[in-house]
Amino acid sequence: MxxxxxxxxxxxxxxxxxxxxxxxxxxxxxxxxxxxxxxxxxxxxxxxxxxxxxxxxxxxxxxxxxxxxxxxxxxxxxxxxxxxxxxxxxxxxxxxxxxxLPDGTDPVAVAAAMNPGMSSWVALRRRVSLRPGGSVLVMGATGNAGRLAVQIAGHLGAARVIGAGRDAGRLAALKDLGADEVVSLDGDDEDVARRLGQAAGDVDVVIDYLWGRPAQQAMPALLTARTDRSAALFWVQIGSMAGQDITLPSFLLRAGNLNILGSGQGSVTTAGIVAELPSLVEKIASGTxxxxxxxxxxxxxxxxxxxxxxxxxxxxxxx
The missing domain is CATH 3.90.180.10 (Medium-chain alcohol dehydrogenases, catalytic domain)
Structure with missing residues (x-):
């Protein structure tokens, strides 16, 4: 072959x-x-x-x-x-x-979407419990996986979905995919922190495809703006498009109920991932x-x- x-x-x-x-x-x-x-x-x-x-x-x-x-x-x-x-x-x-797969399924669509879609689907189904009516911030929402994460969060019951990224045109397009609000990560640290805090201070879950500097900006911004800092904030680290490392001040872990975890090979079993495939493939195959x-x-x-x-x-x- x-x-x-x-x-x-x-x-x-x-x-x-x-x-x-x-x-x-x-x-x-x-x-x-x-x-x-x-x-x-x-x-x-x-x-x-x-x-x-x-x-x-x-x-x-x-x-x-x-x-x-x-x-x-x-x-x-x-x-x-x-x-x-x-x-x-x-x-x-x-x-x-x-x-x-059902007859008539587009193989290309499934091959394109299952892996990036699986990242947020598995995170929201296996790594955290997204309460009905909860809210989700997607960091890196203008990328392929991030665009799917915006849609998936809504399908899994989020009442409010916020997309954050740098590309203004792609950010605006997220509204058509179900984003209730978008936040630009362009600008100086103070402006970015203010925008993130205003839009997403009280979110329940962060799906993070960026890590690096954007995560360093967003964590203190969200915790500072939070109405109730004891309310759990689940930060799910999936990708590192903006950097492999961050500096995490220790006070962030004391000043709020910040829960940092990852989702990927090793944090979820292969059997657990495979168990989530049927429901996700149905959404892709149907064009949802x-x-x-x-x-x-x-x-x-x-x-x-x-x-x-x-x-x-x-x-x-x-x-």
Whole structure:
């Protein structure tokens, strides 16, 4: 078969011949891959930078995809924990990590949206309990995952959703996706803190795709503006687009009921993630969640690797 193959962490994957994997386990089936998303997690795995990387080479990148079985069944699947990912003509699927898709489902839409959508869906279903009528602030709401998080928070019962980001045009567009208010993260620290405090001082949950400086700005701003500082504020760290580290003053943990936790591989079991897939895929397959992917042929994987679409779109590799 042909696949995107990583032979060096210093170079992008190349379209190359690779031995076809063999389905051998009780629950395994070999599928024809129809679509695989180029998620930020895939990039970090391909350059060896992800915290789960063990340095194995060569490897095929890709953490999930949509494929068709020899019997014609359409599956969304999460890759097994090996160096053989989903960006290939064929992949071995563990049926325990897969979900049958309804006839007529768009494989590209599912491949584009499941991973970024899963980040907030799992966070709000498995890591925190979003009370009915609660409120959510999405930090990094103008990116692909952030746009989906705005929509998902509303679908999961949030009565008020605030989106925060830098791009003014994309911020304004969030109103059409269900955001009740938007906050610009552009400007000096004092102005940003004031805007965040006014808009989101009393939120219940923060979904954070940014970390870094924006998180440092927002944490004291929200706690200072909070009507009741003893009311729990759950800060769910998912991405680090703005920086890997923050400085966290100790007084923030004493001056308010701030609960910082993460959501990702390790903090949620694979079984727990898979259990959440059916309800999320239904939202995607039905068109309830707005998805706007960019498709690139698998043979052009090197071009895909250097293509940087707008952050609110996701590249999907197809045969």
């Amino acid at each position: 042909h696949a995107a193959v990583v032979r060096s962490f210093d170079e992008p994957p190349r379209f190359d011949a690779f031995p076809t994997p063999v389905a051998s386990g009780e629950y395994e089936v070999l599928v024809d891959v129809l679509a695989a998303g180029l998620h930020p997690r895939v990039r970090s795995g391909a350059d060896g930078g992800h915290y789960t990387s063990d340095g194995t080479l060569p490897l095929i990148p890709g953490i999930d995809g949509v494929g068709r079985t020899p019997d014609g069944e359409l599956l969304y699947f999460v890759a097994q924990d090996t160096a053989l990912g989903t960006m290939a003509e064929k992949a071995v699927v563990d049926r325990r990590r897969a979900l049958a 969640l707005a998805v706007d992917p960019v498709t690139i042929p698998l043979r052009q994987v090197e071009q895909a690797w250097v293509t940087r679409p707008t952050s609110d779109r996701r590249i999907v590799l197809v045969p």
